[in-house]
Amino acid sequence: MITMDNYEGWLMRYADGELNDAERAEVERFLQGHPELQEELEEVCSVKVTAPVSALPGKEALLHKEGFYLSPVWRAAAAVALLMVAGGITMLLNNRSEEKPLVAKVEKPRQEHIDTIIKVSSLQEPKAASSPDRVHTPTAKEGRPLMGTPEVRQECQEVAVEVSPQCDSDEIDEPRRGDTATIPTPTLPHIRGGMLVVETDGLVQQEAQLADAPSTLEKIQEFFMRPE
Amino acid sequence: MTTREYNDCVRRYGDDLYRFALRYAGETMAAEDAVQDTFVLLWEQHREVNADKVKGWLIRILYRRLIDEHRHETVKMRNEKEEMRKEESWRQHEGFELHDALQQALNQLPEQQRILLLMRDLEGYDYAEMASQTGISVDQVGVYLFRARRTMKKLMEDYR
Numbered sequence: 276m277i278t279m280d281n282y283e284g285w286l287m288r289y290a291d292g293e294l295n296d297a298e299r300a301e302v303e304r305f306l307q308g309h310p311e312l313q314e315e316l317e318e319v320c321s322v323k324v325t326a327p328v329s330a331l332p333g334k335e336a337l338l339h340k341e342g343f344y345l346s347p348v349w350r351a352a353a354a355v356a357l358l359m360v361a362g363g364i365t366m367l368l369n370n371r372s373e374e375k376p377l378v379a380k381v382e383k384p385r386q387e388h389i390d391t392i393i394k395v396s397s398l399q400e401p402k403a404a405s406s407p408d409r410v411h412t413p414t415a416k417e418g419r420p421l422m423g424t425p426e427v428r429q430e431c432q433e434v435a436v437e438v439s440p441q442c443d444s445d446e447i448d449e450p451r452r453g454d455t456a457t458i459p460t461p462t463l464p465h466i467r468g469g470m471l472v473v474e475t476d477g478l479v480q481q482e483a484q485l486a487d488a489p490s491t492l493e494k495i496q497e498f499f500m501r502p503e
Numbered sequence: 504m505t506t507r508e509y510n511d512c513v514r515r516y517g518d519d520l521y522r523f524a525l526r527y528a529g530e531t532m533a534a535e536d537a538v539q540d541t542f543v544l545l546w547e548q549h550r551e552v553n554a555d556k557v558k559g560w561l562i563r564i565l566y567r568r569l570i571d572e573h574r575h576e577t578v579k580m581r582n583e584k585e586e587m588r589k590e591e592s593w594r595q596h597e598g599f600e601l602h603d604a605l606q607q608a609l610n611q612l613p614e615q616q617r618i619l620l621l622m623r624d625l626e627g628y629d630y631a632e633m634a635s636q637t638g639i640s641v642d643q644v645g646v647y648l649f650r651a652r653r654t655m656k657k658l659m660e661d662y663r
Contacts, residue, residue, distance in 0.1 A: 284645030287652075291623075293630045293645070315653070322652040322659075324605065324624040326522035332535055334517045337542045341506045 277305040286316045504554040512557050513542055520565055523625050527569045527617060529606050537568045562626065563636050566618055574614075608658035616651035619644060 277285045282305065288294050289302040306313045504512070520541065524534035541564045545552060552560055609617055615637060622628040622636065630641045637644070 281642075281646075283649035284642045287645040287649035288630065288641075291630070291645075291648075293641070318656055319649060319652040322655045324526065324609065324620055324655075326526045326625055329518065329522050329525055331517040331521035331538055332531075333539065334513060337513045337517070337539065337546075338510045339506050339546065341510060 277301060279309075282309075282312060286312065287319070290316060290320050504549050504552050504557060506549070508554045508557075509546060509549045512545065512554075512561070516558060516561055517542070519626070520561060523562075523621055524565060524569060526606070526609060526621055526625065528572065529610050533572060537565055537572060540568055541565045559632065559636065562622065562628075566636060570614055570618070604659055604662045605655075607662055608655045611658055612651055612654060615639075616647045616654070619647050620651045620655070623648060 285294075285298075285302050285305070289299060294302065306316070517538065520538045521534055524537045525531065528534045528537065541561055544564055545557070545561065609620075612620065618637065619633055622633050628636070630644045633644045634641045639647070
């Protein structure tokens with residue numbers, strides 16, 4: 276019930292539209308009995324507080340760098356997803372490591388295909404005193420037997436023939452510096468690409484540069500063609 | 504709320520809060536400090552604050568900050584220099600004479616009436632929101648507002 280002791284709140288709520296229909300009707304009946312309060316209400320409602328248009332100084336300093344934020348639930352989901360991706364990558368890498376590497380391999384010449392390797396340098400004609408121990412080609416002038424005789428053959432075998440290293444197994448190794456490649460050859464020793472080539476049961480080993488290959492080659496071919 | 508929501512909040516409500524604080528405190532320095540402190544507190548707690556209710560949160564914090572500052576200011580004696588600084592700060596705004604009369608009247612109001620009047624006129628709060636923010640009943644909000652406006656009317660007429 277509205278009285279002279281509590282009318283302030285009722286009138287203010289009435290003016291601000293905070294009452295329902297019944298309460299509004301009650302206020303209007305009260306004001307009809309107190310016209311002086313109607314005038315006071317109009318004066319009170321004329322007061323309106325405003326504020327100057329002002330911008331907050333230093334507003335930009337209050338801003339913070341925007342980062343990527345995930346709620347705890349999404350953070351947990353992201354962690355699980357990350358672990359799954361990491362596990363998948365690990366499994367993939369393990370599977371790939373079990374496969375044969377995509378690197379070319381050269382089969383090492385096997386022992387049964389290699390009989391001899393002719394050291395061409397040892398068959399060169401002697402030149403001054405450069406390598407007197409190894410370069411030793413017999414000549415008639417020196418009173419030594421000519422190429423093709425049993426003595427020369429024996430000397431050539433002793434001086435100029437080396438046997439390739441033994442290959443104990445059939446395993447395939449990575450190619451290394453110094454390994455030799457196999458290519459088909461004709462029957463007799465010959466020169467190819469400046470190298471002296473000697474057939475060894477269908478396979479060939481080629482070695483050092485031949486300085487004066489034609490003359491030496493002729494002697495070697497004669498040696499190989501003569502019957503025992 | 505996220506950092507982006509916090510920044511949006513600063514851009515969206517910063518000026519309104521400053522105008523609110525400016526009217527309540529009557530000087531730029533105190534208003535600026537109160538709003539800055541309010542946003543600093545919001546940043547410290549922004550993870551826990553609901554973005555949908557941040558406006559009410561800001562007004563409540565600012566209101567308490569202004570009340571505390573006002574009580575602190577009334578305890579200590581303001582010297583003449585401070586009064587001159589306050590008056591000068593208002594002269595920086597256009598139409599300062601009108602605002603000065605309004606401000607002088609506002610400064611005479613009890614703090615609760617002043618806050619309610621600013622909430623209603625500057626922020627457009629309804630009675631339920633004001634009651635929630637200030638912790639008083641809806642009926643009491645009406646009483647305080649009626650008395651605040653009646654006092655303001657009388658003080659402004661005396662000033663003129």
